[in-house]
Amino acid sequence: xxxxxxxxxxxxxSRRQPVSRARLADVxxxxxxTVSSLxxxxxxxGLIREDGPVRDxxxxxxxxxxxxxGDRVAGLGLExxxxxxxxxxxxxxxxIRHRHIVAADNRGRAPEQVIGALTDLAERAIAAAADQGLTxxxxxxxxxxxxxxxxxxxxxxxxxxxxxxxxGDLLAAGLPPLALPADQDNEANLAALGELxxxxxxxxxxxxxxxxxIGVGAGxxxxxxxxxxxxxxxxxxxxxxxxxxxxxxxxxxxxxLEQVAGQEAILRAAGIPDVTGTSTAGPDGPLAxxxxxxxxxxxxxxAAVRRAGEALGQALSAAVNLFDPDGIVLGGIFSALAPWxxxxxxxxxxxxxxxxxxxPPRLTVSRLGGDAAALGAAALVIERVMTDPARLLTxxxxxxxxR
Amino acid sequence: xxxxxxxxxxxxxSRRQPVSRARLADVxxxxxxTVSSLxxxxxxxGLIREDGPVRDxxxxxxxxxxxxxGDRVAGLGLExxxxxxxxxxxxxxxxIRHRHIVAADNRGRAPEQVIGALTDLAERAIAAAADQGLTxxxxxxxxxxxxxxxxxxxxxxxxxxxxxxxxGDLLAAGLPPLALPADQDNEANLAALGELxxxxxxxxxxxxxxxxxIGVGAGxxxxxxxxxxxxxxxxxxxxxxxxxxxxxxxxxxxxxLEQVAGQEAILRAAGIPDVTGTSTAGPDGPLAxxxxxxxxxxxxxxAAVRRAGEALGQALSAAVNLFDPDGIVLGGIFSALAPWxxxxxxxxxxxxxxxxxxxPPRLTVSRLGGDAAALGAAALVIERVMTDPARLLTxxxxxxxxR
Numbered sequence: 001x002x003x004x005x006x007x008x009x010x011x012x013x014s015r016r017q018p019v020s021r022a023r024l025a026d027v028x029x030x031x032x033x034t035v036s037s038l039x040x041x042x043x044x045x046g047l048i049r050e051d052g053p054v055r056d057x058x059x060x061x062x063x064x065x066x067x068x069x070g071d072r073v074a075g076l077g078l079e080x081x082x083x084x085x086x087x088x089x090x091x092x093x094x095x096i097r098h099r100h101i102v103a104a105d106n107r108g109r110a111p112e113q114v115i116g117a118l119t120d121l122a123e124r125a126i127a128a129a130a131d132q133g134l135t136x137x138x139x140x141x142x143x144x145x146x147x148x149x150x151x152x153x154x155x156x157x158x159x160x161x162x163x164x165x166x167x168g169d170l171l172a173a174g175l176p177p178l179a180l181p182a183d184q185d186n187e188a189n190l191a192a193l194g195e196l197x198x199x200x201x202x203x204x205x206x207x208x209x210x211x212x213x214i215g216v217g218a219g220x221x222x223x224x225x226x227x228x229x230x231x232x233x234x235x236x237x238x239x240x241x242x243x244x245x246x247x248x249x250x251x252x253x254x255x256x257l258e259q260v261a262g263q264e265a266i267l268r269a270a271g272i273p274d275v276t277g278t279s280t281a282g283p284d285g286p287l288a289x290x291x292x293x294x295x296x297x298x299x300x301x302x303a304a305v306r307r308a309g310e311a312l313g314q315a316l317s318a319a320v321n322l323f324d325p326d327g328i329v330l331g332g333i334f335s336a337l338a339p340w341x342x343x344x345x346x347x348x349x350x351x352x353x354x355x356x357x358x359x360p361p362r363l364t365v366s367r368l369g370g371d372a373a374a375l376g377a378a379a380l381v382i383e384r385v386m387t388d389p390a391r392l393l394t395x396x397x398x399x400x401x402x403r
Numbered sequence: 404x405x406x407x408x409x410x411x412x413x414x415x416x417s418r419r420q421p422v423s424r425a426r427l428a429d430v431x432x433x434x435x436x437t438v439s440s441l442x443x444x445x446x447x448x449g450l451i452r453e454d455g456p457v458r459d460x461x462x463x464x465x466x467x468x469x470x471x472x473g474d475r476v477a478g479l480g481l482e483x484x485x486x487x488x489x490x491x492x493x494x495x496x497x498x499i500r501h502r503h504i505v506a507a508d509n510r511g512r513a514p515e516q517v518i519g520a521l522t523d524l525a526e527r528a529i530a531a532a533a534d535q536g537l538t539x540x541x542x543x544x545x546x547x548x549x550x551x552x553x554x555x556x557x558x559x560x561x562x563x564x565x566x567x568x569x570x571g572d573l574l575a576a577g578l579p580p581l582a583l584p585a586d587q588d589n590e591a592n593l594a595a596l597g598e599l600x601x602x603x604x605x606x607x608x609x610x611x612x613x614x615x616x617i618g619v620g621a622g623x624x625x626x627x628x629x630x631x632x633x634x635x636x637x638x639x640x641x642x643x644x645x646x647x648x649x650x651x652x653x654x655x656x657x658x659x660l661e662q663v664a665g666q667e668a669i670l671r672a673a674g675i676p677d678v679t680g681t682s683t684a685g686p687d688g689p690l691a692x693x694x695x696x697x698x699x700x701x702x703x704x705x706a707a708v709r710r711a712g713e714a715l716g717q718a719l720s721a722a723v724n725l726f727d728p729d730g731i732v733l734g735g736i737f738s739a740l741a742p743w744x745x746x747x748x749x750x751x752x753x754x755x756x757x758x759x760x761x762x763p764p765r766l767t768v769s770r771l772g773g774d775a776a777a778l779g780a781a782a783l784v785i786e787r788v789m790t791d792p793a794r795l796l797t798x799x800x801x802x803x804x805x806r
Contacts, residue, residue: 005432029408030432206633220725222630229727230609230625236724241717244646252754253720314644317656318721321639322623324632351655 002038003390005030009038010047010389018051018065039066045392046072046135047092047385068092073392074134075381076125076178078118078171079142079374081187082107082159082213083285085114086371087121089129089136090378092385094197098128101371111154111165119174126176137392138180138381141171142190142373144215149184149232158250159214179392180384187211187373188235189226191331191366192219194376196226199368204327208319209366210237210312211332211373216258220323227323238262240315257315261308263287263333269304287333294340302340309341313348320349320361331366338365405441406793408433412441413450413792421454421468442469448795449475449538450495450788471495476795477537478784479528479581481521481574482545482777484590485510485562485616486688488517489774490524492532492539493781495788497600501531504774514557514568522577529579540795541583541784544574545593545776547618552587552635561653562617582795583787590614590776591638592629594734594769595622597779599629602771607730611722612769613640613715614735614776619661623726630726641665643718660718664711666690666736672707690736697743705743712744716751723752723764734769741768 005028012027013019025035042048049069053062070093079086083105089098100121106114118141126136145157152168172182192209195201201209201221209219216238220227228234238258239251246255259265263286270293272286293301316328330338330345342363349360366372385392408431415430416422428438445451452472456465473496482489486508492501503524509517521544529539548560555571575585595612598604604612604624612622619641623630631637641661642654649658662668666689673696675689696704719731733741733748745766752763769775788795 001430001432027404029404029437031434034432218725222633227625230729231727234725234727236727239724240721242647244717254754314647315721318643318718319725321642322621322637322722322725324634324637324639326633351657 003388005034006038006042006389006393007387009035010042010386013042013048013066014068014386017067018054019067020054020063020065022063024066041393042066042389045389047389047392070095071133072135073137073385074129075378075385076122076129076136076139077142077190077374077376077378077381078122078139079187079190079371079377080106080114080118080160080167081142081144081370081373084370085118085121086374087118087125088371088374088378089125089134090375090382091134092382094379094382096198096375097132097134098125099371099374100125101374106160108161111160111162111167112170114160115167115170116174119171122171122175136178137385138178139171139175139182140190140377140380141167141182141184142187142377143167143184144187144213144217146233147184147186152184154184180381183380183384185377185380186217186219186232186235188217188219189228190219190374190376190380191368191372192221192235192329192376193226193379194368194372194374195219195329195331195366196221196224196376197379198375199366199372200327200329200364204325204329204362204364206323206325207327207329207361208235208237208316208323208325209329209331210316210334212238212262213333214263216262216312216332218319220319220325222323222325237315237319240318242311242314257311260311261315266290266304266308266337269307270298270301272301287336291336294337305337305340306344308337309344310348312341313345316345317349317351325361327362327364329364329366331368331372335366406791408437409441409444409792409796410790412438413445413789416445416451416469417471417789420470421457422470423457423466423468425466444796445469445792448792450792450795473498474536475538476540476788477532478781478788479525479532479539479542480545480593480777480779480781480784481525481542482590482593482774482780483509483517483521483563483570484545484547484773484776487773488521488524489777490521490528491774491777491781492528492537493778493785494537495785497782497785499601499778499781500535500537501528502774502777503528504777509563511564514563514565514570515573517563518570518573519577522574525574525578539581540788541581542574542578542585543593543780543783544570544585544587545590545780546570546587547590547616547620549636550587550589555587557587583784586783586787588780588783589620589622589635589638591620591622592631593622593777593779593783594771594775595624595638595732595779596629596782597771597775597777598622598732598734598769599624599627599779600782601778602769602775603730603732603767607728607732607765607767609726609728610730610732610764611638611640611719611726611728612732612734613719613737615641615665616736617666619665619715619735621722623722623728625726625728640718640722643721645714645717660714663714664718669693669707669711669740672710673701673704675704690739694739697740708740708743709747711740712747713751715744716748719748720752720754728764730765730767732767732769734771734775738769 051065054065154165191211218235218237243255249256454468457468557568594614621638621640646658652659
């Protein structure tokens with residue numbers, strides 16, 4: 001119970017800061033004694049700080065207020081993707097304190113090797129946080145695959161060549177002990193969360209965020225929260241069927257979106273050969289080659305991207321009919337391809353969602369950059385601190401007697 | 404604040420009944436004085452009742468307990484569908500107290516006429532409730548169309564021929580004043596809620612409930628709550644595209660599920676002629692004719708239903724990939740057609756959702772019967788009473804001083 005009450009008070013402080021203890025008692029319904037005890041515990045843990053006096057509306061005389069303390073506790077976000085590793089540190093006040101991306105071709109490398117390199121990045125990030133007086137409370141790693149989050153395992157990350165990898169254990173073994181256990185999540189979910197905290201998601205509220213490089217994924221945000229589904233597999237946009245007579249997919253279906261709008265499918269259709277096994281990002285990668293062709297007005301490249309946009313719009317119209325979001329954000333490779341793909345996406349969306357809604361949802365392009373998922377991973381750590389601050393408390397969880 | 408606290412206490416009583424005031428203070432964090440005041444108000448409103456003494460675990464001596472009172476307050480659920488009207492009364496203890504279905508061909512009838520007939524049904528239900536000592540706190544009407552719930556209007560119900568109808572106002576004008584304002588919702592959402600309260604949904608938790616007669620809709624339930632989307636239009640399964648080269652749909656798309664798996668499309672493909680304008684339900688309706696053909700092993704009928712099942716499975720695999728539910732419940736016409744349609748649905752589902760999940764979601768057939776949406780409408784009234792009991796209180800909302 002005390003753990004829940006700590007979270008309630010911390011949440012109200014975050015929403016109303018600066019805020020007096022008397023006001024916190026009013027809005028939570030707790031007694032002032034209870035509020036004072038909870039506030040003291042949160043302050044001892046470095047999660048909030050005492051501000052100067054604020055004028056309290058009801059009583060008219062100044063009272064000491066409290067606010068979130070952005071200078072003591074931080075979250076570490078990590079990302080493994082096909083072409084790079086990333087780390088970032090976010091403080092409790094939501095400020096980015098450290099951001100680091102390293103190009104790396106992770107395809108076919110042993111998971112131990114990849115997580116080892118990620119651990120190096122994590123250690124540097126923790127040191128950079130310490131230099132700024134920040135203690136990292138926890139770490140979350142974004143991975144491009146389906147995860148068994150409860151078991152801390154990657155079930156399958158086909159584009160990395162991983163299957164049943166205990167990524168959480170590998171990571172935890174390489175990191176110093178943190179207050180919150182290390183956790184992992186799908187890159188699509190975390191990129192959507194990054195968009196919510198630092199991109200267009202703040203205005204949208206409910207949206208579908210398209211991500212992916214080789215694969216096509218989506219993170220679905222409903223009322224400011226990532227929607228994960230009953231088993232954590234929601235948002236598998238890449239396996240929505242767009243052409244029942246299309247090519248077979250590894251998932252067992254036929255004509256899945258990924259078969260038309262995944263990066264390899266686009267490159268193949270554009271006539272850019274032999275992409276498997278090469279790093280796709282960077283100035284010499286095949287994505288750069290594709291964009292160069294698009295800029296030159298190459299017919300095959302334009303047609304491939306247009307066809308991908310149509311298929312993406314068709315799959316998104318299913319998502320719109322089922323989820324009814326406020327907007328759609330194109331991230332991943334589609335943010336780079338947006339100038340050529342967006343018109344086809346919009347046309348397919350407009351055609352398929354007309355009668356039910358007044359207008360199709362707003363289509364925007366992510367401006368977050370490559371490490372959106374790392375930002376989202378750090379945001380998830382901060383979310384956890386906010387919803388379960390009790391884990392960061394050093395005191396014994398004794399509840400003061402009430403009368 | 405008091406309104407929220409009343410709901411918190413009523414919710415805990417519902418979850419833990421019978422429960423003592425001391426235990427309620429423990430679990431809510433409110434003072435005993437606050438709990439006693441809230442409990443007294445809920446009891447005065449007839450929402451809870453005093454039970455005999457229960458043994459209180461912590462202190463070891465018996466205390467008076469309180470429980471939900473099922474004998475004072477009820478919810479009225481109403482339904483307008485293409486072929487029938489329905490009403491039902493549910494008490495706060497979730498028992499069905501009254502259930503009434505009347506066949507009626509509502510196609511092309513003026514909304515005033517239809518709502519007038521529904522009001523007669525509602526009055527009889529209210530009288531039947533009163534005979535059992537129950538006061539109806541509110542009414543919700545289920546409608547087959549897209550609704551502007553905030554404005555109390557039906558935007559479009561194509562199979563009734565309605566467009567921009569103030570159904571809420573029409574209904575409220577015909578009913579005696581109730582504590583909660585009359586409300587309306589989509590039949591797909593409410594049938595899914597009915598399934599949650601009285602069907603297989605209780606076990607599933609998160610599921611997609613397929614409904615519809617002429618149209619095809621879905622109600623999506625996530626963790627025991629109906630998912631409505633940002634504007635109330637979620638679950639438009641009928642407009643998921645299953646064949647981009649298929650026939651045009653009224654929504655502006657092509658090859659929407661409804662064009663293949665809607666009742667009229669199935670009847671047409673089965674060679675059952677001239678269905679527009681005739682009542683589809685009942686022993687002489689075309690659905691009965693279709694089922695007779697299926698029982699006789701008619702090739703065209705079997706092929707039409709199999710094709711509808713394939714298309715439904717394909718659209719559902721999109722829903723499964725995006726929502727990741729625990730199960731799927733076939734309601735509406737698909738519960739009657741399930742013996743012939745289910746194998747095709749299962750095959751399409753299994754093919755399209757294999758690699759991501761261990762197993763495809765469980766497919767079940769609704770056993771609720773035709774008035775699932777009316778049951779769900781009554782359940783929605785009870786949900787509202789539970790989440791906002793303050794509206795049923797007669798006392799002035801004065802908050803006791805705390806110190």
